[in-house]
Amino acid sequence: MKSLDHSHRSQFPIPFFGLALVLLVFLASPTRSCTEQEKSSLLQLLAGLSHDGDLTASWRSNTDCCRWEGINCSPNRMVTDVVLASRGLEGSISPFLGNLTSLLRLDLSHNLLSGGLPLELLQSSSILVLDVSFNRLTGGLSELPSSTPARPLQVLNISSNLFTGRFPSTIWEVMKSLVALNASTNSFTGQMPTMSCVSAPSFAVLELSFNKFSGNIPPGLSNCSMLKLLSVGNNHLSGTLPDELFKVTTLEHLSLPFNWLEGELKGIIKLTNLVTLDLGKNEFRGNIPETIGELKKLEELLLDHNSMSGELPSALSNCTNLVTLDLKVNHFNGEFTKINFLSLPNLKILDIFSNDFTGTITESIYSCSKLTALRLSFNHFHGQLSEKIGNLKSLSFLSLVNLSLTNITRTLQILGSSRSLTTIFIGFNFIHETMPEDDNIGGFENLQALSMNYCSLSGTLPGWLSKLTRLKMLFLQSNQLTGPIPDWISSLNLLFYLDISNNSFTGEIPTALMEMPMLKSDKTAPKIFSELPLYFFHSICRIPQTWCFSKSAQSRHQ
Ligand SMILES: *[C@@H]1O[C@H](CO)[C@@H](O)[C@H](O)[C@H]1NC(C)=O
Ligand SMILES: *[C@@H]1O[C@H](CO)[C@@H](O)[C@H](O)[C@H]1NC(C)=O
Ligand SMILES: *[C@@H]1O[C@H](CO)[C@@H](O)[C@H](O)[C@H]1NC(C)=O
Numbered sequence: 001m002k003s004l005d006h007s008h009r010s011q012f013p014i015p016f017f018g019l020a021l022v023l024l025v026f027l028a029s030p031t032r033s034c035t036e037q038e039k040s041s042l043l044q045l046l047a048g049l050s051h052d053g054d055l056t057a058s059w060r061s062n063t064d065c066c067r068w069e070g071i072n073c074s075p076n077r078m079v080t081d082v083v084l085a086s087r088g089l090e091g092s093i094s095p096f097l098g099n100l101t102s103l104l105r106l107d108l109s110h111n112l113l114s115g116g117l118p119l120e121l122l123q124s125s126s127i128l129v130l131d132v133s134f135n136r137l138t139g140g141l142s143e144l145p146s147s148t149p150a151r152p153l154q155v156l157n158i159s160s161n162l163f164t165g166r167f168p169s170t171i172w173e174v175m176k177s178l179v180a181l182n183a184s185t186n187s188f189t190g191q192m193p194t195m196s197c198v199s200a201p202s203f204a205v206l207e208l209s210f211n212k213f214s215g216n217i218p219p220g221l222s223n224c225s226m227l228k229l230l231s232v233g234n235n236h237l238s239g240t241l242p243d244e245l246f247k248v249t250t251l252e253h254l255s256l257p258f259n260w261l262e263g264e265l266k267g268i269i270k271l272t273n274l275v276t277l278d279l280g281k282n283e284f285r286g287n288i289p290e291t292i293g294e295l296k297k298l299e300e301l302l303l304d305h306n307s308m309s310g311e312l313p314s315a316l317s318n319c320t321n322l323v324t325l326d327l328k329v330n331h332f333n334g335e336f337t338k339i340n341f342l343s344l345p346n347l348k349i350l351d352i353f354s355n356d357f358t359g360t361i362t363e364s365i366y367s368c369s370k371l372t373a374l375r376l377s378f379n380h381f382h383g384q385l386s387e388k389i390g391n392l393k394s395l396s397f398l399s400l401v402n403l404s405l406t407n408i409t410r411t412l413q414i415l416g417s418s419r420s421l422t423t424i425f426i427g428f429n430f431i432h433e434t435m436p437e438d439d440n441i442g443g444f445e446n447l448q449a450l451s452m453n454y455c456s457l458s459g460t461l462p463g464w465l466s467k468l469t470r471l472k473m474l475f476l477q478s479n480q481l482t483g484p485i486p487d488w489i490s491s492l493n494l495l496f497y498l499d500i501s502n503n504s505f506t507g508e509i510p511t512a513l514m515e516m517p518m519l520k521s522d523k524t525a526p527k528i529f530s531e532l533p534l535y536f537f538h539s540i541c542r543i544p545q546t547w548c549f550s551k552s553a554q555s556r557h558q
C-alpha cells in the first residue's frame with residue numbers, strides 16, 4: 001500500500017494545500033452543485049419507495065446530488081443518469097423524475113417496483129434510454145396527447161412487468177428517434193402494435209414476445225428500412241406472414257414461435273440477411289424451398305412443431321453457418337442422405353424428432369464434430385449406428401428412439417466409449433434381443449440419463465449398470481427382464497428417477513431401494529420427481545420436455 005501511495009504522489013506532484021484550495025473553490029461555487037429542483041425531484045423518487053436499498057445513506061439533502069449513488073451529472077451539474085438497477089427497490093416510480101430536464105438515461109431495471117409507469121417519463125423531452133424491465137409495474141400505457149411534440153427517446157424497455165391492455169399507437173408518432181422497443185413478457189392484448197417506421201426511421205428492434213397480442217401481423221413493416229430484430233413469439237398471432245415483411249431485407253432475427261401463423265415459407269427467402277429464423281410451433285405448411293440456400297448467414301433455423309412436409313432441399317447444405325437445425329414434429333420425408341453435412345461444420349444441434357424421413361442415417365452427420373445434441377428419434381430409418389459416432393467428441397445428448405436399430409450389444413459398445421455423452425435414449429429398438437451382460441459393456445463415464453425401454457429385452461438387470469455412478473435417470477420399463485432387483489441399485493448415489501415397471505422381476509422389492517440417497521433426500525431431488533411413484537410410471541411426457549420422447553410431444557398450446 002505504501003509504495004502505491006508513493007508512486008501516486010510522484011505521478012501527481014500537486015502540493016497538498018493546492019489541492020485543498022481547488023476543492024474549496026469547487027465546493028464553494030453555487031453553480032458547482034446540482035440545483036435544488038433537481039435534488040427535490042430525486043428526493044421525490046426516494047419518498048415514493050417503501051424499500052430504498054439503503055439509498056438514504058447516500059442521498060442526503062444537504063449534499064450535492066451529483067455525488068449520490070447511482071447519479072451522474074453533466075459538467076454543468078445537471079442530472080444525466082439515474083442508474084438504480086438491481087437494488088431491491090420497492091414502491092412506485094415518481095412522476096417527478098420527469099422534471100429532470102437533462103436526464104438521458106433512467107435505469108430502474110431488476111427491482112420490485114409496482115404501480116404504473118408515469119406518463120411524464122414517456123413524455124420527457126430529454127430521456128434517451130428508459131429501462132424499467134424486471135419489475136412489477138401494472139396497468140396500461142396511456143396514449144400520449146396528440147399535441148405532444150417529437151420526443152428523443154431511443155430505447156424503451158418495459159419488458160418483464162405486469163402491463164396489460166392495448167399498446168398505445170401514438171408512441172410511434174411521438175417517438176421519432178425510437179431505435180428499440182422491448183415490451184416482452186407482459187400481458188398486452190389486442191392487435192400487435194402497428195409500426196410506423198415512416199415517423200421513426202431508425203427503428204431497429206421490436207421485441208414483443210410473451211404477451212397476448214392477437215390478429216394478423218399488421219402491414220406497415222415494409223418502411224422499416226433499419227429493422228434488424230422482430231420478435232413476437234408466444235402470442236396469439238394468426239394468419240399468414242404479410243408480403244411486406246419480406247421487403248424488410250435488413251432483418252437479421254425473425255422470431256415468431258408459438259403462435260397460430262400459417263402459410264408457406266417461400267417469401268422468407270428474400271430476407272438474405274437472416275441469422276435467426278424461428279417459426280416453430282405454428283401452423284406452417286409446404287416444404288423448405290430450394291432457395292433456402294441463399295440465406296448464407298443463417299445460423300438458427302427452427303421450424304419445429306408445424307405441418308411442413310416434402311423432402312429437404314439439398315441446397316440446405318449451402319447454409320454453411322448453420323448452428324441449430326430444428327425440424328422436429330413435422331411431416332418431412334424422403335431420404336435424409338440428401339443433405340451433405342460435410343458442408344455444415346458449425347452444426348451443434350440437429351433435431352429431426354418425429355418426421356417421416358427414410359433411408360439410412362447419413363454417414364456425413366459424423367463429420368459435424370461440434371454437435372452437442374443429436375435427435376433422430378421416431379423416423380423411418382433403417383440401418384445401424386456407425387462407430388463413427390465416436391468422432392462427435394462434444395456430443396452430449398443422443399436420442400435414437402424407434403429407428404429399428406438392432407444388436408443392442410454392439411450399440412452399447414459403440415456408445416460406451418464416448419466420454420461426452422450425458423443422455424442416451426435408445427428405447428423402442430432391439431425388439432426381443434437379450435440385455436447384454438457385464439463382460440463387454442463399460443465406459444459411459446458421464447452418463448446421466450439412459451433409456452432402453454419398450455425393447456422387450458430378455459435377461460436380467462445387468463451388473464454393468466452399477467458402474468454408471470453419475471446416472472440420475474434410468475428408464476427400463478416394458479422389457480421382459482427377470483430375476484431379482486439387485487441390491488447394488490442403491491449404490492447409484494445420484495439416481496432419482498427409476499422406471500422398471502412392466503417387466504418380470506421376481507422376489508421382493510429390496511429394502512436397498514428405500515435407502516437410495518436421492519430418493520430419501522427432500523432437498524436434492526427436484527420437486528417434480530419427488531411426488532412420482534417409483535414404479536408403474538408410463539407417461540414419460542409428464543417430465544420436462546427435453547426428456548420427452550413420445551409422440552404426445554405434439555400436443556401444444558397448453
Ligand atoms: C414536477 O413534476 C410534478 C409531477 O409531474 C409536477 O406536478 C410539478 O409541478 C413539477 N414541479 C416542478 C417544479 O416543475
Ligand atoms: C432492455 O431492452 C434493451 C433493448 O432491447 C436492451 O438493450 C437492454 O439490455 C434490456 N435491459 C435488460 C435489463 O435486459
Ligand atoms: C428484452 O428484454 C429482456 C429482459 O426482459 C431481455 O432478456 C432481452 O434480451 C431483451 N431483448 C432484446 C431484443 O434486447
Ligand SMILES: *[C@@H]1O[C@H](CO)[C@@H](O)[C@H](O)[C@H]1NC(C)=O
Pocket residue numbers: 198219220222223
Ligand atoms: C411506405 O413507403 C411507401 C413508399 O416507399 C409509401 O408508398 C407507403 O405509403 C408507406 N407505407 C406506410 C404504411 O406509410
Ligand SMILES: *[C@@H]1O[C@H](CO)[C@@H](O)[C@H](O)[C@H]1NC(C)=O
Pocket residue numbers: 290291292293294315318
Ligand atoms: C448451392 O451451392 C451450389 C454449389 O456450391 C450451387 O451450385 C447452388 O446453386 C447453390 N444453391 C443455392 C440455392 O444457393
Ligand SMILES: *[C@@H]1O[C@H](CO)[C@@H](O)[C@H](O)[C@H]1NC(C)=O
Pocket residue numbers: 378379380402428551
Ligand atoms: C415406431 O416406428 C414404427 C415404424 O416406423 C411405427 O409403426 C410405430 O408406430 C412406431 N412406434 C411408436 C411408439 O411410435
Ligand SMILES: *[C@@H]1O[C@H](CO)[C@@H](O)[C@H](O)[C@H]1NC(C)=O
Pocket residue numbers: 407409410413
Ligand atoms: C452384435 O455385435 C457383436 C459385436 O459387438 C457381434 O459379435 C455379434 O455377432 C452381433 N450380433 C448379431 C446378432 O449380429
Ligand SMILES: *[C@@H]1O[C@H](CO)[C@@H](O)[C@H](O)[C@H]1NC(C)=O
Pocket residue numbers: 454455456457477478479480502538
Ligand atoms: C409391457 O411391455 C411389453 C413389452 O415387453 C409391451 O408390449 C406392452 O405394451 C407393455 N405394456 C404396457 C402397459 O406398457
